[in-house]
Amino acid sequence: xxxxxxxDLASPPAEPDLPDSLVELIxxxxxxxxxxxxxxxxxxAVTGYRFDASVVEEAAGLQPASRSDAxxxxxxxxxxxxxxxxxxxxxxxxxxxQFRHAVIRSALLARLSSARLRRLHHDxxxxxxxxxAPSLSRHLGELAYHHDKAGxxxxxxxxxxxxxxxxxxxxLSAIGLADRGLELLSALDRPDPAVRCDLLITRAIGxxxxxxxxxxxxxxxxxxxxxxxxxxxxxxALLTLTVASITRDVSDHxxxxxxxxxxxxxxxxxxxWKVAAELCLRKVMVPSADxxxxxxxxxxxxxxxxxxx
Numbered sequence: 001x002x003x004x005x006x007x008d009l010a011s012p013p014a015e016p017d018l019p020d021s022l023v024e025l026i027x028x029x030x031x032x033x034x035x036x037x038x039x040x041x042x043x044x045a046v047t048g049y050r051f052d053a054s055v056v057e058e059a060a061g062l063q064p065a066s067r068s069d070a071x072x073x074x075x076x077x078x079x080x081x082x083x084x085x086x087x088x089x090x091x092x093x094x095x096x097x098q099f100r101h102a103v104i105r106s107a108l109l110a111r112l113s114s115a116r117l118r119r120l121h122h123d124x125x126x127x128x129x130x131x132x133a134p135s136l137s138r139h140l141g142e143l144a145y146h147h148d149k150a151g152x153x154x155x156x157x158x159x160x161x162x163x164x165x166x167x168x169x170x171x172l173s174a175i176g177l178a179d180r181g182l183e184l185l186s187a188l189d190r191p192d193p194a195v196r197c198d199l200l201i202t203r204a205i206g207x208x209x210x211x212x213x214x215x216x217x218x219x220x221x222x223x224x225x226x227x228x229x230x231x232x233x234x235x236x237a238l239l240t241l242t243v244a245s246i247t248r249d250v251s252d253h254x255x256x257x258x259x260x261x262x263x264x265x266x267x268x269x270x271x272x273w274k275v276a277a278e279l280c281l282r283k284v285m286v287p288s289a290d291x292x293x294x295x296x297x298x299x300x301x302x303x304x305x306x307x308x309x
Contacts, residue, residue: 018106026107033087037080038108039063041089044081045108046120048142050098053081058127059120121150140165144177148184156185156195163202167209174206197224197233204240214242215252222260234263235271239278250282257282273304 030038043063044056057077081097084090089104090097099105112120125146132139140162147155159181166174181199185191200221207214221237238260241253257279264272280298 018103018110022103023107023110026104027111030089030104030108033080033083033089036076037083040077040080041084042108042112043120043124044090044097045099045105046112046117047124049102049105050096052131053078053097054131055124055127056081058131059123062123062126118150121146122152125150125152137165141173141177144181148180153188156181156188156192156199159184160195160198160202163199163206167202167205170209172206172210174202175210178203178206193224193228194230197221197228197230197237200224201233201237201240204237208240208242212242214240215256218242219256222256226260226263231264231266231269232271234260235269235275238275239271241278243281250285254279254282254286267304270305273301276301277305 030041033041040056040060043059044051047055047059060077081090085092085097088100090099109117125143128139128143128146129136136143140158144155144158144162147158152158159177163174163177163181166172166177178199182196182203185196185199200217204214204217204221207217218237218241221240222234225233225237238257241256257275261272261275261279264275266272277298280294280301283294283297
């Protein structure tokens with residue numbers, strides 16, 4: 001499945017499928033800039049519709065020495081980008097560069113073989129990890145995208161990290177990122193069950209953020225965590241459950257939380273008592289519940305939590 005790089009790099013629509021005649025027309029126009037400039041623009045195109053010149057510069061330096069002019073390519077990157085800007089191929093707004101039209105980027109990508117594309121995505125992922133190291137948390141979506149396109153077996157883990165960051169920022173893209181990570185993971189010969197569990201947990205968080213009744217997603221996450229025997233993950237999965245409307249029957253919610261709570265045997269675990277609190281809150285919504293029993297249960301929960309919790 002195709003997935004666009006998140007954040008600023010995802011600003012264009014889906015890459016158009018261009019006819020060969022249009023690719024050739026754009027290629028002839030761009031060829032006036034010279035072969036070195038075309039190499040730089042192809043690296044930029046792989047980086048994204050919107051790109052960081054420093055990433056393109058570093059990636060150019062990783063290209064195989066056997067390529068013509070490779071030795072001088074990295075040195076001249078900024079000059080070639082300036083020429084492309086002057087030719088109205090790219091624009092520069094001071095915070096970054098981007099292609100003037102999505103079709104220009106698509107035409108550049110169309111000239112790259114699949115092997116070359118994978119190599120460039122790998123190199124760009126390597127560069128982003130180095131160049132953006134101080135602020136890597138803001139570039140996890142890009143890294144997941146490039147590891148994905150490079151065919152890296154590490155891509156699902158990068159999607160898990162990107163999903164967790166998106167969910168932590170209340171970004172609904174967490175759902176799509178998690179879905180892609182799960183898709184890639186299922187294709188591996190030996191998928192990591194911990195990564196699968198974490199992707200399911202963060203996907204359920206994304207569904208909760210979207211206001212969707214996510215009990216099915218939360219249940220899948222809890223089942224994966226129970227299979228691992230990891231109590232922290234079990235609690236995290238249970239705590240993804242959305243708060244049900246007071247107008248609906250919450251028996252499926254209370255049943256799910258109660259069955260999950262039975263697997264949380266570590267009474268010193270704070271998250272265990274947070275799950276118990278969630279269960280208490282839902283029991284309050286049951287008209288036939290015993291109010292005295294509810295108070296006793298809630299007092300027990302409160303005694304195990306810090307005031308801040």
